[in-house]
Amino acid sequence: LVKEYFFNVESNGIAIDFIPSKGSFGFVNAIEVIPVADKLFLDYVKKVGGNGANSSLNLSKRGIETMYRLNVGGSTINPDQDSELWRLWELDSGYMINVDAGSEIRNKSYIVYASPNDTYFAPIPVYESARTMSKNDVLEKRFNMSWKLEVDPDFDYLVRLHFCELVYNISNQRNFRIYINNKTAADNFDIFTRAGGMNKAYHEDYSDVMPSQSNNLWIQLGPDASAAAAG
Numbered sequence: 001l002v003k004e005y006f007f008n009v010e011s012n013g014i015a016i017d018f019i020p021s022k023g024s025f026g027f028v029n030a031i032e033v034i035p036v037a038d039k040l041f042l043d044y045v046k047k048v049g050g051n052g053a054n055s056s057l058n059l060s061k062r063g064i065e066t067m068y069r070l071n072v073g074g075s076t077i078n079p080d081q082d083s084e085l086w087r088l089w090e091l092d093s094g095y096m097i098n099v100d101a102g103s104e105i106r107n108k109s110y111i112v113y114a115s116p117n118d119t120y121f122a123p124i125p126v127y128e129s130a131r132t133m134s135k136n137d138v139l140e141k142r143f144n145m146s147w148k149l150e151v152d153p154d155f156d157y158l159v160r161l162h163f164c165e166l167v168y169n170i171s172n173q174r175n176f177r178i179y180i181n182n183k184t185a186a187d188n189f190d191i192f193t194r195a196g197g198m199n200k201a202y203h204e205d206y207s208d209v210m211p212s213q214s215n216n217l218w219i220q221l222g223p224d225a226s227a228a229a230a231g
Helices: 191-197
Strands: 046-047 053-056 102-106 129-133 145-151 156-163 173-181 183-190 200-209 216-223
Touching: 129 216, 156 191, 156 216, 173 200, 183 191, 183 200, 191 200
Parallel strands: 046 200
Antiparallel strands: 046 053, 102 129, 145 216, 156 200, 173 183, 173 216
């Protein structure tokens, strides 16, 4: 069991406390403290269902706990393959409602980051695999590929989605919508246009609040009304 947290440090020391429940005890095998790039997380990200509005995460006052890190359409990426931060990227298939809804595609062409400052966000192997929709009958006709993640209610959640156009070398060939918790996070999403070309690693961040009555976070990609495919 590994627990991973990101937090802002404004002093020259870090205090880590283990406070056991009554009748229990604290226990830990190892502790790692790793400095990361200052811009790994931005305080203002797109608000799900906010029609393009941004939401403040107030990161200077609170930390982030990593809940899931999934490699979509590819194999497990071990920490030694993530040279920047030594992160583990799990298979996504175990979290999909219908694995057959998304066909795996892979391309090990020369992939570069959309921005030279993006190397911390994910290693290149993350962008060498993807899923593209294969049928339209997952949950509802307007949805396609669906992932269900068990989370804790009453928390704000940051959802970071990684993209790389591996097939098309012109824009407007792959347009789709992104839904988080059955709310529109983005529509008319064209990876080629947003990343600035083919084989360019790119990511988008979205934030949403989990209500007290829900402990499942849904991520769904579906076809845009003006397109025939999503990926």
